[in-house]
Amino acid sequence: MDVAALSERVLSADPTAVARAISLVEDGHPEAFELLRRLHPHTGRAYVVGLTGPPGAGKSTLVDALVRRLRSRGDRVGVVAVDPSSPFSGGALLGDRIRLADHSTDPGVFVRSMATRGAAGGLAEATGDVVRILDAMGCHVVLLETVGAGQAEVDVVGAADTVVVVAVPGLGDTVQTLKAGILEIADVFAVNKADRPDAERTVAELRALLRLLPASGWEPPVVATVATTGEGVASLLEAVERHRAYQETSGRLEARRRQRVQSEILRVAEARLRAELLARSGTNLDELAARVASGELSPREAAERLLARAALAP
Amino acid sequence: MDVAALSERVLSADPTAVARAISLVEDGHPEAFELLRRLHPHTGRAYVVGLTGPPGAGKSTLVDALVRRLRSRGDRVGVVAVDPSSPFSGGALLGDRIRLADHSTDPGVFVRSMATRGAAGGLAEATGDVVRILDAMGCHVVLLETVGAGQAEVDVVGAADTVVVVAVPGLGDTVQTLKAGILEIADVFAVNKADRPDAERTVAELRALLRLLPASGWEPPVVATVATTGEGVASLLEAVERHRAYQETSGRLEARRRQRVQSEILRVAEARLRAELLARSGTNLDELAARVASGELSPREAAERLLARAALAP
Numbered sequence: 001m002d003v004a005a006l007s008e009r010v011l012s013a014d015p016t017a018v019a020r021a022i023s024l025v026e027d028g029h030p031e032a033f034e035l036l037r038r039l040h041p042h043t044g045r046a047y048v049v050g051l052t053g054p055p056g057a058g059k060s061t062l063v064d065a066l067v068r069r070l071r072s073r074g075d076r077v078g079v080v081a082v083d084p085s086s087p088f089s090g091g092a093l094l095g096d097r098i099r100l101a102d103h104s105t106d107p108g109v110f111v112r113s114m115a116t117r118g119a120a121g122g123l124a125e126a127t128g129d130v131v132r133i134l135d136a137m138g139c140h141v142v143l144l145e146t147v148g149a150g151q152a153e154v155d156v157v158g159a160a161d162t163v164v165v166v167a168v169p170g171l172g173d174t175v176q177t178l179k180a181g182i183l184e185i186a187d188v189f190a191v192n193k194a195d196r197p198d199a200e201r202t203v204a205e206l207r208a209l210l211r212l213l214p215a216s217g218w219e220p221p222v223v224a225t226v227a228t229t230g231e232g233v234a235s236l237l238e239a240v241e242r243h244r245a246y247q248e249t250s251g252r253l254e255a256r257r258r259q260r261v262q263s264e265i266l267r268v269a270e271a272r273l274r275a276e277l278l279a280r281s282g283t284n285l286d287e288l289a290a291r292v293a294s295g296e297l298s299p300r301e302a303a304e305r306l307l308a309r310a311a312l313a314p
Numbered sequence: 315m316d317v318a319a320l321s322e323r324v325l326s327a328d329p330t331a332v333a334r335a336i337s338l339v340e341d342g343h344p345e346a347f348e349l350l351r352r353l354h355p356h357t358g359r360a361y362v363v364g365l366t367g368p369p370g371a372g373k374s375t376l377v378d379a380l381v382r383r384l385r386s387r388g389d390r391v392g393v394v395a396v397d398p399s400s401p402f403s404g405g406a407l408l409g410d411r412i413r414l415a416d417h418s419t420d421p422g423v424f425v426r427s428m429a430t431r432g433a434a435g436g437l438a439e440a441t442g443d444v445v446r447i448l449d450a451m452g453c454h455v456v457l458l459e460t461v462g463a464g465q466a467e468v469d470v471v472g473a474a475d476t477v478v479v480v481a482v483p484g485l486g487d488t489v490q491t492l493k494a495g496i497l498e499i500a501d502v503f504a505v506n507k508a509d510r511p512d513a514e515r516t517v518a519e520l521r522a523l524l525r526l527l528p529a530s531g532w533e534p535p536v537v538a539t540v541a542t543t544g545e546g547v548a549s550l551l552e553a554v555e556r557h558r559a560y561q562e563t564s565g566r567l568e569a570r571r572r573q574r575v576q577s578e579i580l581r582v583a584e585a586r587l588r589a590e591l592l593a594r595s596g597t598n599l600d601e602l603a604a605r606v607a608s609g610e611l612s613p614r615e616a617a618e619r620l621l622a623r624a625a626l627a628p
Contacts, residue, residue: 033614041609152466254607261603261613266591268617273587273626277580289575293568295355299575300347303582312587312626 003031007038013076013137015110022112025129036129039136044257046078046135049240050144050160052153052182057166058192061227063145068230069237070141071108078134078142079111084123084152110134124155125267128260131159154185158260161253162187162243164236169193169202183209186220188239194224194232218246273312280310317345321352327390327451329424336426339443350443353450358571360392360449363554364458364474365504366467366496371480372506375541377459382544383551384455385422392448392456393425398437398466424448438469439581442574445473468499472574475567476557478502478550483516497523500534502553508538508546532560587626594624 009017024032051059063079070077134142144160146153157163165186191203206222221239225232247253288302323331338346365373377393384391448456458474460467471477479500505517520536535553539546561567602616
């Protein structure tokens with residue numbers, strides 16, 4: 001394969017080349033690294049917006065409405081829909097998310113679905129790489145949508161510059177539904193399906209809740225939306241833009257991206273160490289496991305011997 | 315702290331000591347390793363049953379019913395309820411699971427709730443250690459219950475000898491609800507709330523689905539239960555016992571536990587490598603991140619330099 005040519009075609013926003021590049025990354029193809037190395041100097045221009053929240057909150061419809069608005073102002077838009085709760089299957093369950101059918105003939109929109117493959121932790125890495133490809137192809141905005149709202153989703157939206165947490169009225173106790181960790185990563189809240197009767201109460205509840213969080217320079221706005229009609233979507237986009245402006249002027253965007261790059265370097269380095277450890281383990285692992293099973297060694301003691309024998313000892 | 319004394323008290327099934335030991339493990343206390351090393355030779359006797367499935371399937375009630383049955387035959391029982399979807403909070407959201415109130419005065423039952431703390435991946439490791447403590451204290455059976463059914467839950471029930479996947483009738487498409495990965499880890503299925511009208515259809519659907527999976531020596535039975543009345547719980551326990559017997563006679567239990575020990579040794583070794591990498595990174599990480607941010611290096615190139623400078627290079 002001619003990686004240089006593929007890279008050029010990605011940079012010229014050829015959708016076939018972009019799809020191929022993403023597949024290389026997802027499959028962990030050896031050429032993927034060279035491709036990403038070539039694309040890297042052309043990245044950093046897209047603004048990445050993550051959307052997370054409980055299943056059934058209407059995230060996909062909201063993404064659809066956002067794409068429509070972004071397109072109407074001329075932005076090139078990338079959409080990555082990620083399902084970390086699907087551990088083995090490669091995307092079939094995401095079938096319902098590969099809608100956005102209205103945009104399928106629009107060269108200004110690129111949509112991709114992803115599910116977990118292989119090792120845990122790999123999904124966040126692959127997502128970051130896919131976002132980078134969409135960035136390099138010239139997307140002004142990349143929307144990163146998760147299916148649920150667990151730890152894996154939190155990891156995935158870690159690749160976003162602004163995180164929108166989508167809640168819905170009437171799902172019982174909002175606090176319970178959103179979980180503590182999700183609240184803490186939110187830059188903007190959307191209370192979707194706001195045509196339901198208890199929407200105002202949910203908005204008020206969320207605002208009250210946010211007042212309990214430690215103060216920072218940014219207080220997450222709570223925006224009521226009805227994704228199906230488009231109501232409130234302009235306000236949501238405006239809230240995201242305000243957060244972007246706040247981060248750009250305060251230097252927080254740069255700091256956030258720097259932090260993200262550090263995490264990513266460490267993640268890649270750890271993956272390399274892990275592979276090296278496995279490669280050097282040989283029959284040691286079998287032997288040590290047998291000694292743990294017999295009660296002779298604890299797992300920790302076995303781990304230390306494994307590292308020593310692999311000459312990777314601390 | 316006198317770890318030797320604490321270890322002795324755990325081995326004599328002192329509930330206060332067991333609670334203290336689990337807290338040490340959860341908090342990553344430095345003495346935890348020495349404690350686990352001392353307890354390790356006394357482990358391997360408990361049979362670990364994992365229960366996973368979508369929220370609302372009635373797993374907690376089913377666990378309660380199983381505990382009742384196991385107690386009636388004189389088993390000492392440990393219960394670990396794990397909520398991986400709670401990334402930062404330390405257990406408050408699990409409040410509703412710390413029921414089993416009937417058993418609170420029964421010294422033959424030990425119940426503990428856990429939520430994610432700190433790094434991803436850490437929960438599965440901590441769960442394994444907590445199971446080991448309950449094993450050492452003399453539990454005949456440990457029930458390991460997860461709140462949801464995502465990748466994190468799959469990792470958690472990886473510590474089980476038999477995995478029971480709990481489904482419910484009427485949640486729409488059973489396949490969609492259970493996700494492919496959950497199906498594949500099931501040794502036994504419970505269709506709970508089987509007093510609902512479409513229970514039989516769900517049982518039939520599941521059986522049909524299981525016929526599509528590649529054949530192995532064990533075909534997962536599908537048991538209908540009504541946890542609230544106790545109906546079917548004896549059959550469920552019987553199915554678990556059949557799976558246990560199958561694994562013991564076929565040598566699969568030993569192989570499965572050996573495999574689990576290997577994964578655990580690797581996980582501990584990787585955690586040690588990660589800590590070492592961070593400790594040796596110093597200012598290199600800042601500098602390399604800046605060069606990635608400027609487009610000069612790709613994250614992969616930066617990771618390789620980081621490893622080289624930390625003298626951990628492959």
